[in-house]
Amino acid sequence: MKRLPIGISSFEKIRTGGYYYVDKTSFVKKLVEGGEYYFLSRPRRFGKSLFVDTLRCAFEGKKELFEGLYLEKKWNWGEKYPVVRFSFDGGKVENKEEMKRYIKSIIKFWSKNYEVEIEEELYYSMLSELIYKINKKTGKKVVLLIDEYDKPILDNIEKSGIAEEIREVLKGFYQTIKGLDQYLRFVFITGISKFAKVSLFSGLNQLRDISLSKEYGDICGYTERELEEVFGEIIESEKELLEIREWYNGYWWLGSKIYNPFDVLLYFQERKKSSYWYETGNPEVLIKLIREKKYEMPNVELMMSEEDLNRVDVEKISIEALMFQTGYLTIDKVKEEYDRNFYKLRYPNKEVQISFNENVLREFVREWRGEDSEINPIRKALENVDLEEIEYMINRLLENIPYDLYGSDEKSIKSFLYVYLYSTGFECNAELHTKLGRIDIMVRTPNRKIYIFEVKVGKDEEKAIEQIRDREYYGKYALEGEVIICGMNFDMKKRKMNYRWEKL
Numbered sequence: 001m002k003r004l005p006i007g008i009s010s011f012e013k014i015r016t017g018g019y020y021y022v023d024k025t026s027f028v029k030k031l032v033e034g035g036e037y038y039f040l041s042r043p044r045r046f047g048k049s050l051f052v053d054t055l056r057c058a059f060e061g062k063k064e065l066f067e068g069l070y071l072e073k074k075w076n077w078g079e080k081y082p083v084v085r086f087s088f089d090g091g092k093v094e095n096k097e098e099m100k101r102y103i104k105s106i107i108k109f110w111s112k113n114y115e116v117e118i119e120e121e122l123y124y125s126m127l128s129e130l131i132y133k134i135n136k137k138t139g140k141k142v143v144l145l146i147d148e149y150d151k152p153i154l155d156n157i158e159k160s161g162i163a164e165e166i167r168e169v170l171k172g173f174y175q176t177i178k179g180l181d182q183y184l185r186f187v188f189i190t191g192i193s194k195f196a197k198v199s200l201f202s203g204l205n206q207l208r209d210i211s212l213s214k215e216y217g218d219i220c221g222y223t224e225r226e227l228e229e230v231f232g233e234i235i236e237s238e239k240e241l242l243e244i245r246e247w248y249n250g251y252w253w254l255g256s257k258i259y260n261p262f263d264v265l266l267y268f269q270e271r272k273k274s275s276y277w278y279e280t281g282n283p284e285v286l287i288k289l290i291r292e293k294k295y296e297m298p299n300v301e302l303m304m305s306e307e308d309l310n311r312v313d314v315e316k317i318s319i320e321a322l323m324f325q326t327g328y329l330t331i332d333k334v335k336e337e338y339d340r341n342f343y344k345l346r347y348p349n350k351e352v353q354i355s356f357n358e359n360v361l362r363e364f365v366r367e368w369r370g371e372d373s374e375i376n377p378i379r380k381a382l383e384n385v386d387l388e389e390i391e392y393m394i395n396r397l398l399e400n401i402p403y404d405l406y407g408s409d410e411k412s413i414k415s416f417l418y419v420y421l422y423s424t425g426f427e428c429n430a431e432l433h434t435k436l437g438r439i440d441i442m443v444r445t446p447n448r449k450i451y452i453f454e455v456k457v458g459k460d461e462e463k464a465i466e467q468i469r470d471r472e473y474y475g476k477y478a479l480e481g482e483v484i485i486c487g488m489n490f491d492m493k494k495r496k497m498n499y500r501w502e503k504l
Contacts, residue, residue: 043327141185217255448481
């Protein structure tokens with residue numbers, strides 16, 4: 001049996017070490033035939049670094065590593081090119097001087113590797129000299145690969161002053177590439193986020209962004225077909241496949257639905273579902289931004305333009321855009337209006353849905369408990385329509401929210417309630433539009449119990465339930481299962497929710 005390539009980003013190691021490999025080499029050919037300058041944004045641990053290394057091996061002409069793969073008979077192995085690769089996925093850079101030293105150290109490494117002497121001292125001038133001298137020495141144009149281009153900025157994104165300084169250093173570095181066109185054969189840049197071109201890649205107009213290109217939607221991660229073809233021998237049952245799909249599939253970059261590769265490999269190693277990818281990440285920045293937004297949770301019902309979805313910048317950060325680019329949200333639907341694409345976002349799968357919302361609750365709610373009933377205690381109460389227990393659990397949640405976190409209107413209360421219900425892993429939607437209004441929160445359990453909540457603050461729970469009835473929020477759900485409607489009124493002084501229930 002082959003080995004699982006957990007955490008391995010070396011193409012050569014995977015191909016010579018008896019590891020499973022999902023063949024992505026067709027994209028190498030497609031890229032090279034389609035252009036010379038590319039940018040790709042994908043979340044961490046989705047295989048970007050492995051693909052960059054695959055490009056390196058192809059351009060260096062290491063044919064033996066591609067035996068049996070798509071590219072073996074689709075590539076000119078007699079044509080080899082010098083490759084220079086920058087990876088910013090090392091240790092954390094904490095100021096602009098460290099950033100400059102880091103860049104210089106990589107340039108010095110490649111100068112020694114190709115035995116060319118660098119005389120310039122400015123980091124961006126050193127890059128120009130490096131590429132020029134390698135080109136002159138080898139007589140070949142240089143392939144430039146830059147991996148995790150934005151990590152130094154993202155590591156400091158909550159410290160806007162430092163992030164801006166590091167961005168300016170990197171801006172000088174990336175802009176140097178434009179003047180090297182005659183010496184470059186191919187340029188490929190990867191990262192997690194997509195900072196506005198004007199702020200980082202200014203002038204590099206030939207850089208094609210393939211992050212939301214349908215033809216490259218499957219370039220990272222595993223498709224359903226790839227999962228079954230490559231790992232079929234170790235998938236024990238259809239039930240197990242369904243479990244893997246529910247927990248780790250669901251990412252969509254307009255191609256196929258994509259599995260998180262890191263999760264899949266860890267699942268096969270441990271043989272149990274867990275939040276493997278989520279637990280290796282650091283959503284602290286997102287939590288801090290939610291605090292700055294006055295605890296209003298990301299609106300996954302929001303339709304965002306492609307421009308807004310792609311843009312993250314130091315000065316102005318959209319929580320939804322950052323969550324999308326870092327992998328906590330994915331595209332659900334695409335709608336074209338006025339010759340522009342708009343995207344609706346959603347949580348990709350159960351891993352992210354449950355883990356992120358529980359993380360938010362731990363950050364904002366004193367004595368948060370999520371230990372019972374597999375995920376958290378309210379799950380069984382919802383499935384069993386135990387209304388007293390539901391009331392108790394929600395009130396306990398609200399009692400443990402620090403007083404200064406409550407807003408003056410319904411938004412903050414709805415936000416915490418929505419996060420709590422979403423953390424169950426059940427289907428949960430907020431602000432659902434109907435022909436006569438909007439449902440505050442709808443929850444659907446696996447055993448077809450459908451809850452419709454209308455939330456008020458300082459008013460009357462009877463008025464809330466009347467609104468549900470008068471506007472017939474329950475209409476479309478009447479034939480789908482047992483419908484339970486709930487009018488809720490939060491007493492800000494007593495910090496207690498009052499309820500009015502009806503079963504339809």
